[in-house]
Amino acid sequence: MDLRGLEAVIAVYEHGSFSSAAEKLFISQPALTRRVALLERELNARLFVRGPRGASLTDAGKALIEPARRALRATESIRWAIGQVHDGDRGSLSIVGTPNLTGGTLGSLLGEFHQRLPEIEIQVVSAETSAAATAMVEAGTHDLAIVDQPVTSPALSVTAVGQEEFLALMPAGSTGADQDTELRTVTQAMLLGLTMLHLPEARFPRQPGTQLFTMLAAEPSARIEVPDCGLMIQMTLSGRAVAVLPRTVAMAGRHESIDLALPPTPIHRSISIARHRGNRSAAARHFLELATARGELSA
Incomplete structure (x- = not known):
């Protein structure tokens, strides 16, 4: 069913004549008449009776008005929804x-x-x-x-x-600074006796923990592979491990039993x-x- 035909019927009904409806829809009167005629043919029903005072609805036309309005409202809703998707709002x-x-x-x-x-x-x-x-x-x-x-x-x-910056999470007291002061820089002495925590090397070959130990010519007492950053934070609470994590994650994991420190040479990715x-x-x-x-x- 052509929605333009429904629109034409409603316009004639609301404005009382084919000429006024055509003017409202910015189309010629013959074009509007053709739309109504096509709809009447599709419905096999006459929708208007023309008289000296304009056009009036037949019983079939009266039955059509409200469903036609609902159909047009639904169409506008569809157009609005699609427009929202195109605009990125939905x-x-x-x-x-x-x-x-x-x-x-x-x-x-x-x-x-x-x-x-x-x-x-x-x-x-x-x-x-x-x-x-x-x-x-x-x-x-x-x-x-x-x-x-x-x-x-x-x-x-x-x-x-x-880019993201990495920080070292270390056992409390390792850096000699309290949490309210500026972050200290990691030294070789701070890493002595600490286990290095790292993500699976098969998936993440460039380990920031390895970079930290290498730049300070230090060797971890052990290496433990863990599946995610959250578990690395929890394991640093043991007091024997160091994890090198993105700043945002490190700051979120800040704890009274953890010191945060800066690598001597910034580690970024x-x-x-x-x-x-x-x-x-x-x-x-x-x-x-x-x-x-x-x-x-x-x-």
Whole structure:
């Protein structure tokens, strides 16, 4: 059923004549008459009776008015909803990243994004490696991948969104500073006798803990592999281990039994967002704009 025919019928009914309705709809009277005639033919019913005082509805026309109005309102609702998706105000956003890249600042960034665009449904999933995350985006199953390694696929566009700084979490008293003072710099002596906690090397070969011990020519008393940053924080409470974590995660894990310290040479890693070049999601575009405006995306 042609919605323009329904619109024409309502206009004639509301304005009392075909000429007034045509003027209201900014079309010629013959064009409006044709729309009504096509609808009458489709319904096999006469909708108007023309008289000296204009056009009046038949019983069939009276029965049509309210359903026609509901249909047009529904059409406007559909157009509005689709427009919201096109504008990025509604829709969905799926992000994939590795476990050490889906916390901290990403959490606050997602919180800000949700506050700005509450009608967008957000899904965050984990992949074992950045390569696996980008493969999922390349396959079209997710909108964006948060990565910390170079992306070589020509199917993906990559947006650099900043760097994250790493801090060392150490047993309380190791640095000789209280938590209200500025962070001290790690020395070789501070690392003596400490176990190095690290994420699985098969998935994350560039371990910041290894970088810290290497730059100070120190050797950990032992190495323990753990699956995530949260467990690394808990294990530092034992008083015998050191973990090197992104600043946001480290600050969130601050505890009276933990000292925070700066590596002697800053440890950073670059964070980027990968997106399939064929992905036209307005929600993904808005997220990228927000991440770029923030200037950083830390784990």
